[in-house]
Ligand SMILES: [Fe+2]
């Protein structure tokens with residue numbers, strides 16, 4: 001397996017470093033302590049990686065079997081426009097998650113958890129860098145009026161609230177959010193990357209393998225502390241309860257499901273050869289995978305509560321508790337974590353702004369649904385802007401003043417906050433210097 005290593009042209013690279021200094025102020029701490037925490041792993045490096053020797057033929061869609069495409073102008077306008085949108089969205093999520101994580105990073109109780117999140121943030125920066133590399137290395141002028149500097153500036157000047165995808169517009173309220181986000185939302189990232197590994201656009205496909213290896217670490221950054229917390233909760237620690245984990249999952253899972261796009265869509269991605277699965281299929285697989293994570297947490301909790309049980313006995317007991325909703329040996333159904341119904345608390349896609357409860361029950365009265373959400377979501381989240389915006393919009397839908405489709409459109413979406421307006425609060429990150437001729441450094 002060979003990899004080509006590439007760097008953005010000088011001023012773009014510097015813009016990302018400047019962004020890093022603002023949003024990852026502990027980056028130097030990470031590098032100074034790298035060997036202590038990750039003694040067997042190569043040091044983090046800010047660059048783009050392209051895996052060489054991947055499949056040369058288109059693997060899905062109308063053009064299956066034809067050679068993969070290497071430059072945007074050969075894609076045709078529809079496919080090129082579609083792909084450009086996907087790369088911008090991907091870049092936005094990478095930078096967006098860093099802005100969220102930094103809010104509560106310092107609140108971790110364990111240094112190891114904190115350093116793992118910090119490494120994950122650095123790797124998200126590299127993922128964003130990788131996407132900028134896709135935008136800058138090739139010529140997108142056939143489908144976009146934006147110049148390279150415009151595209152980069154737009155992405156680097158986004159703040160929480162202006163990112164393309166909803167999950168990246170929601171503030172973190174505690175370090176539990178950092179961890180549950182990694183376990184749930186980075187898992188969506190893993191699905192997207194795995195699907196894009198077969199992309200008909202070869203530079204995209206080549207960008208995926210390294211990102212996927214890094215994404216596996218991001219999932220571990222979430223899952224490992226969640227497992228520990230479930231065990232500690234069973235042993236009587238007061239810090240993070242199963243209820244807190246449940247509510248944090250309730251906050252993030254609906255957003256994770258929505259990141260796959262509308263349940264009726266995704267056909268054009270498959271036809272165009274960019275992804276092998278439609279939205280609903282990928283979303284179902286994702287939800288089943290989160291279900292396995294929850295089962296694992298529950299089993300760890302049960303076995304820590306009842307350490308005298310063997311594996312088979314624990315399996316049997318768990319099945320009884322789950323199917324009968326009973327309490328056995330002091331462990332009840334309500335002590336465990338459960339997956340919300342896929343239509344619960346949704347604001348995009350087929351069930352957007354329907355009042356569907358945690359178990360799939362439907363509500364007629366807005367007040368009843370609001371009370372239901374209050375019981376199932378973290379208190380700190382209820383006090384935030386995102387929930388208020390959602391509820392205000394839901395009220396209008398329930399009153400018949402707004403259609404669900406228009407309401408969905410109103411939820412946080414892309415806004416241009418870049419520096420064309422001198423009174424904009426955002427910062428211009430890219431200086432207007434001529435580009436150096438060579439974009440790449442030799443592979444190493
Ligand atoms: Fe990422």
Ligand SMILES: [Fe+2]
Pocket residue numbers: 124186189214215218
């Ligand atoms: Fe990630």
